Amino acid sequence: MFEGIEFLNKAFFWLFLTLPIAVLWYVLKHKKQTAQLKMSSLKGFSTSGSILPKLRHLLFALRLVALACIIVALARPRTVDVSTKTKKTRGIDIVMAIDVSASMLAKDLKPNRLEALKEVASEFIKGRPNDRIGIVEYAGEAYTKTPITSDKNIVLRSLNDIKYNTIIEGGTAIGMGLATAVNRLKDSKAKSKIIILLTDGVNNSGTINPKIASELAIEFGIKTYTIGLGSNGMALSPIALRPNGQFQYGRVQVEIDEVLLKEIAQVTGGKYFRATNNKKLEQIYDEINKLEKTEIEEFKYYNYQEKFRFFVYIAGLLLLLEFILRYTVFRSFI
Incomplete structure (x- = not known):
C-alpha cells in the first residue's frame, strides 16, 4: 500500500502509541459503565436474539481507525x-x-604481456562511457585498428582481436606508433586529447623519429602517457620460430628505452609508468583513469504528489459513519 510513498513528517507516527492507551481507556470505562444486578432466575424475562448490543463496540473501532488515518495524514x-x-x-x-x-x-x-594488457585495457575502456576511444597497433610500422568512436562495443571487439601476426613488419617503431595516434587526434574538438602509448622495447625501426612525433603531439595539444611493459631483468620471450610455426622461448634481457618514454611523457604534459607485473599494470590504468576525468552535469527534477488527502477523507467518512450509527441503529444501546 505504501510502496513508492515517502513521509515528510515521520515524527507524527509516535502518535500511534496513543492508540493502545485509547483501547485501555475504553475497556476500563466500559467496565465502570456496566451495572450489575444479581437475580436468582431469569425465567420470567424474555431474551432477545439481537446481536446489536454486541456490535456497539464497532463504534469505538471506527473512531480508532479514523484516528489512525488522521495520524498517517499528519x-x-x-x-x-x-x-x-x-x-x-x-x-x-x-x-x-x-x-x-x-x-x-x-x-x-x-599469461603473456599482450593478453595481460588486453584484459586491463578492456576494463579501462568500460570505465570511460562518456569518452571516445581509438586503437593504434604498431610494431615495425603502425596502422589504425579503430578510429576514435563512442561505440565501446566496437572498441572492445577490436581490442580483443589484437594478436601477434607476421603481416606487420617486425621491430618496434615507437615514433610511427605515436605519430599515427597523433594523426587520429589532431582534428578532434574534444576538450582533452590523450594518447596512451605502450611498449616493451626500444625504438629500432620506422621512418619517424619519436622526438618529432612528440613535437607533433605538442603542436596539437595532445597529452601522452607512456607505459614501459616488462619485468626487471630476464624474461621468457620468443627467440626463434620452429618449423611448425610456433615460437621457441628463451630467457632474454628486458630492454625498455625508459629515457625516451619519460621524455615523450614530460614534453607532452603526460606521465611515464613502468609495469613490471599484472597488478602494477592494472594500477597504472587506474591512475590514468583518475587523472583524466570527464565532467558530467546531472540535473534532477522532483515531482511530488501529496497523498494525505486520501487518509483525511477516509477518516472523515469513518467519523460520519460512527455518528450516524450512534444516533440511529445503536441509539438504544448507548
Missing part, C-alpha cells in the same frame, strides 16, 4: 517522481597505441 505521505537529465560536456578523446611486436608474447606477465 505524517504527510507523498509520492516522488524523480526524472534525471544528464548534460555531457565535451569528453576526452583517447587513442591507445599498442605495441604488437613479437616480444609482447613474453611470459613475465600472465
